[in-house]
Amino acid sequence: MSEIREQGLGVREQPNPNPQSPTPNPSIARLTITDTGIGISPASAPRVRLLPAGRRRNHRKFGGLGLGLAIVRNLVELHGGSVSASSEGENQGATFTVELPLLKTADTQHPTPDIPLSPDSPLAGVQILLVDDEADTRDVTAFTLEEAGAIVTQASSAIKALQIFEAVRPNVLISDIGMPQMDGYALMQQLRSNLRQTGTKAIALTAYAGEINQRQAIAAGFQRHLAKPVDPDELIATIAALLDR
Known part of the structure; x- marks a missing residue:
């Protein structure tokens, strides 16, 4: 609220x-x-x-x-x-x-037990490294992905993402572009060899919209470019398509 x-x-x-x-x-x-x-x-x-x-x-x-x-x-x-x-x-x-x-009232008195995550969830078991300096954006995006079955690790900066990448070894990297100290393009340059070794897919999720920014993101090594605010269904579908799910 x-x-x-x-x-x-x-x-x-x-x-x-x-x-x-x-x-x-x-x-x-x-x-x-x-x-x-x-x-x-x-x-x-x-x-x-x-x-x-x-x-x-x-x-x-x-x-x-x-x-x-x-x-x-x-x-x-x-x-x-x-x-x-x-x-x-x-x-x-x-x-x-x-x-x-x-x-x-009846629902309050007799709450329905939590339903275990179904293996049919669209992103069940997918390891995602989410990089964004905006905490609210990270939290909402992570919640959306976790509801779809993903396992999300958050990083508040590109530098933090570099530090934890090897420990996480994600299936998908989702990164903002405009971040302080190191932006998303620099992060991709630093991780390029790691992404090839791990087979990690990369998505740019950024407020930098438009065709020019999309081309820049693809040239930097991202497989997909999504503009904020992104529709949750579109984000989930994009990840599933990249992973052939």
Whole structure:
């Protein structure tokens, strides 16, 4: 909840005088946050998974890489909920609504035991080394991959990834590009021989989108280039395809 709260606080320029109070549904928990900031164009509002155009242009003013909305939606959907956005237009603020199903009393009294991971899980047993200097992005990505059966080791920097690569010997390396001290391209240069020896596949998962950045990533040795925020199903499918699963 703190992530979506920060989305509103990060762009609010004056207090909102008209908070909304939706009609309650006893089976759904609803959180509505309205800001008075840069707004969203009507055409972009339904695409909450992607960063709306208005917020991309202003991300330097308001801070962040614009991954918060994607992180919120991924987490909410993993819990069976939904996220929606509405706005009167650019520079007219925006409203974000999170809905989550409530547990029934019977379910609370008699919780269903955890179901063991099925060997049919798409990434069952796959060793993944995940490299990203943004802790929130790492945690959400790791959670998504682990839910698909993968075994994820996280590294907060390219230097840390170099230190633990031999111990992990991953099937797949997923790395950000823009990191301090050593970027993803330099990491690939350092690991090139190791990747050949271990047969490790490499995916660039980065905010550097576009065809030019994709070509640079492939030239650096990555097999795939995925732009943040990535759809979880696309990420899992990409890994499975690289491993011929």
